[in-house]
Amino acid sequence: MSIEVNGLHFSYGKGKKRLTILKDVTFSVGKGEFVGIIGNVGCGKTTLIKHLNGLLVPLSGNVTVDGLASSKKEVCRKVGVLFQQPSKQLFCKTVFEDIAYGPSNFGMKGDELEHCVHDAIEKVGLSSDILGSSPFSLSGGEMRLVALAGVLSSSPDYLVLDEPTSGLSTFYKERLFRTLELLRQNGVGIVLVSHHLEDVLGVADKIVYLNEGKMVFEGTPEEYLSSLSFPAPEITVLMRELSSSGLAVKKTVFSVEDAFNEIVGALSEKRG
């Protein structure tokens, strides 16, 4: 049971104007697995996401979800997608209607629907008081969590998030990651696409690095950080610098906690 992406190619336009967006991308997302996709603007992240739930059909290669081709209509229920800009994916009169949009399309009604909506808003850590208000009266952070609730209400088996932390302050960011951790524990496969390295490296089981549409790397966060040719978080850059100027610290560290322990250890040893 997994999302399998196999030799995916995608290009746009014809002839001289042809623009290749994805070249030979291959990876898989298992249940309960957390995959981080890292890449700069223009690396084809958004296009890749649209392939995962069948909004785009691969030109060559294939994408399957639990063995089903991604063009099958069951797929969009199995794979929930949170797009980058929440203000462009909320479209109903009230928060309630917006969260209920997915499940009611899949035929849910009455008490069950009501229950489902309350459940979803609880999962993302928002109060059910806002259910009656317009989604556009909310702050940016709340909007994004509501959009997430709108995806979760259809209880997808896989969740794909496109730059979910952009424009989000620390408070809402922590909430978001708490929700994701909970989902992962419940066996939901998660794909997090972001250029904020710290966000991805801390939580992912597996990292996929895309550069100009090409998959350059697939492996664990540790392996990613040990390669010097990929973009690295600030703390890792610092550790590399320290190491090259002679301080005995581990170079693949990216969290403040680990960096602190490493530096304190190395400095006290050095200063005797």
Added chain:
Amino acid sequence: MRLLEHCRKKGADQVEGFLFSYVAGKSVLHGLDPRVKILSVMCLSILIFRSSTLVDLLVFALLFVGLTILAGSGLSGIRSVRPLLPIFVFIFLIHSFFTEGAALFNSQFSPTYEGFLKGSLVTVRFVLLILYGSLLTSTTRPVVITAGIERILRPLPLRRVGVTSFEIATMMSLAIYFVPHLLWYAGQVKDSQLSRGSKYRRDPISGTLSLAIPVLKGSMRMADDVAMAMESRCYQGNFRTSLFELKMTARDVLVCSVVLGVTALVLYA
């Protein structure tokens, strides 16, 4: 992201190719005041619609060829006709088949000779209108056309109906950005609805309806934001100047009087 930018660019190209086929140049036509050009296109339109034989229209076609060579803007005008081709074919066929007269072929449902003539006449008229319009847009920047329209409207008593010529001109330039942006926004909402199980693919009609309402509301929110941005840049709507100030030269006056004179002559002589 790249795909998205690409789509926006493609949209931009289309709008650019269709409405704003401006080709930079230094010809006499480029140098004319936009008001003179707008007025001339209007006069020519009247004359084209008044002409009743294909020979008359041939004169206008030749005039067009002459002006195009003078403008040196190449064939960009012809391209602007292309998207409308299906409509022209449709108009032509409707006239050919549904005008009473002598049948061309010996079958129950045949185009008539009179219909054929009338169809050609109507179609050629439309084509010529579009061509002259594109001659205007290919030799005048959109901004300058807007400025020209604003100046033509300024003396009219628009204030009585609650607008100013400045407001109309501003709306026109806003629309050039806003309309393609709105289409892009609609695409985003549609993607989001599709991923949440909207029935769009199975039931396009109700799907489109459920897309239209949020997009409409979204456009109103965007309009609010734009209005605030405009207000914060001191927009008042009742008076403003333009980066492109229009000045009538002797040549403009000459062209203007020739065009008006010929039009009057044809219409009343």
Added chain:
Amino acid sequence: MIELKGVSYSYPNGNKVLDNIDIRIEKGSFTTILGDNGSGKSTLIRHMNGLLKPSQGVVSVCGMDTASPADIWKIRQTVGMVFQDPHSQAVGATVEEDVAFGPENLALESDEIRLLVTNAIANVGLECLEDSLLMSLSGGQLQKTAIAGVLAMVSEVLIFDEVTSMLDSDSRSQIIDIVRQLNKRGNTVVYVTHHMEEALFANRVIVLENGSIASDGTPRDVFREIYASGRKVPPHLELAFRLQDAGMISPDVFPMDALSLKEEICPSR
């Protein structure tokens, strides 16, 4: 320059967004307003050029009260504002036209507008895109256009409302560079953000929480305070503070980035 005295603001439905705010923005300063989503940042700065009027209290810009209709346009010219969404503050079809929007509203002569527009566009580095249609630009380029738009109005105070929050990291750092440049050249800057990293360059940081001022001081003091209260600060600062607390590096340093922290820990000879 700008002074807010006892400013409170409530929405028509009674929700209180700002509560008794006192702020004085000095000429030539660089102030960052930091706050979570929904802390009232945007509402606060919209008082600074009269887009919103306080429910209680007084806002004055260079001695002019924003509540007096006579001064409002002068105030908006003095205090230029760039907004968050690059797509909903475009007010023209092309870059040039958009930048000219402000000066046109100030009813300047076209030669003067031309000069202002050319200068403003050069200041944000968009010279080669002067004639481009806005809809063909990326978010970062649109945001630069918007900045040029306020520069062309010769505003003394520039307010940036989360201008980078919808941009990718490359355009983000370009925009920050532009803002810092402008401040160096003498513009007073008020920069609103929720990215703490972006507050490091300011000479004053104001933290807004639930509509009131939680802290106000130099970046160094404010970040210390935030850190002491157990909340997140940028990673390299958190590391620096911890090392300082453990006595590993000098307590006086305030490193701007990871590399200057490295120099503290392990100076290169």
